[in-house]
Amino acid sequence: MSITLAKGIKLQNDKTWSLDYKRTPYANLLAVASTDRKIKILNIKPNGTKLEDVLDGTVHRKAVRSVAWRPNTDINTVTLAAGSFDATVSIWTKDIASHVAEDEEEEDTDMAGESEMDLLAIIEGHENEVKCVAWSQDGMLLATCSRDKSVWIWETDEMGEEYECVSVLQEHSQDVKHVVWHPTMNLLASSSYDDTIRLWKEYDDDWECVAVLTGHEGTVWSSDFEASDNKLDIRLASVSDDSAVRIWKYIEEDDENDGQQVWICQSILPKVHHNQVYSVAWSPKSGLIATSGSDGTLALYKETEKGSGTWEVVAQKELCHGVYEVNIVKWIDVDGQELLATGGDDGSVNIWNFKI
């Protein structure tokens, strides 16, 4: 199995922090967050890649750390949330209905600059750096986390204009680095500088911590759920400063403690990374897991048999952003073909092909 570079796109001279991908009827949009405060939107096409939009760089006063596309509730618009070190979260939107109609008549219309994403809302509440933003699968809840040790859950409307804070979760004892929602359930995982992962669920009209996953021996940088429709079959992959990749598995509701869940660490993946591992992505399509980190290596792991908990490294690409650190890896589905996108401290976004 091999990983080969399909396209390298140099966007700025400073850290690329975060990527998020969304397929729409008119384009495959990859949002890019970076230290230069300007969110960039790339259009990833099978026959090339185009810089579609650069959002207003004056909205955030510090680095943009995280971006997330809202799962669509309305196919005529796209909405993006962005969290910044300036403690705010911005919401951007764009009407794409006109593009969809245009595309049917004239296929090669150049959309760049035609209509830009507009600022829809600014959400304030966190005391300091926002580290991550994530939408629930129905797009109605937005989770944000910060160095202020809290996770906030915001409820929004159809349009995504108004945000009401429904819960502030303060159980982590240190910075919260990352939040991610389960792809089909309203279950949230938060990763922290306190070396733990916490799982959160709505219970009796409030959000409660239902499990604490301990085992990592350093900051947990990110986590990702396995795609599953079965409510009893839930797994989470996590990566940490301790250079390990762990798989956690939901076992059962805890009978003795109302609402609490029992989780176990099912496996620790074969060691690839030497230093901090910053990002993990679990493919909803192939079930493969991808990780990237400080050592610049992009690694792919495959479970020998689905659900078995036995994993093997099937490919690795060293120095995938040269000698720079790799902060983020995402699976992207470009017109049916699964590819990988990575973002590094070199300011580049790289798109990767892989062969199994």
Place this chain on the structure above:
Amino acid sequence: MSEYLNDNPDVLEVDELPSRKEDNEQLFENFGSKEALERKKLLLKIDHSPTSQVLHNIELLDKLLLLNNTPDLISDTENLLTESDSDLNDESILGAGNENICEEYLGEPADPVDVQEIYDLTAHICDPEHPLTLGQLSIVNLPDIEVHDDGNPDHLAEVVIRITPTITHCSLATLIGLGIRVRLERALPPRFRITILLKKGTHNSEQQVNKQLNDKERVAAACENEQLLGVVSKMLQTCK
């Protein structure tokens, strides 16, 4: 009450600090380029009095003379993908890979960074509360620096530096560590991974400080904090 947290630190004189051996006998040895050697001889002929700045900075002079090419600087405006020339349709991303392996350095001799270089970069940083350098206060010490570097710009390299705060509860340890990190990140090539640790047993909250100093996100955020960056910039200026 003293205005200092530690008002009586041990201080080394500047000439007691470790440095590269300098020897007039060896001034003209190990010189790669004949041309550079000639230029050096000429410069020394012009001014060879004991007060000569040239003689005092002989090491710097060597470095300047040995620089064959100035390093390539990347302009903020060049080479970046902009909206106006955003059409990248020239190649298929679904086809075979088109890897660009950087070959511009091939053929150049490897020039690994050594511990003395790391010492020179960090020992002259100013202490945040005393008008003295980290070297003079023995916060940075030559034997506590580790470097793993083969000099190849395409290989990863590593620096581990263990610092000794002047007192075990020194609240400025984090700031000193941040100053060292900022200096090294700015001065060293991107292949370096820098680890800054408090020397074992020198501080009450060793682990907390270590964790903070080596968290890239915390450091990046600190570098966007104007006030903090102001204090760090002061430390990085030469001590007066």
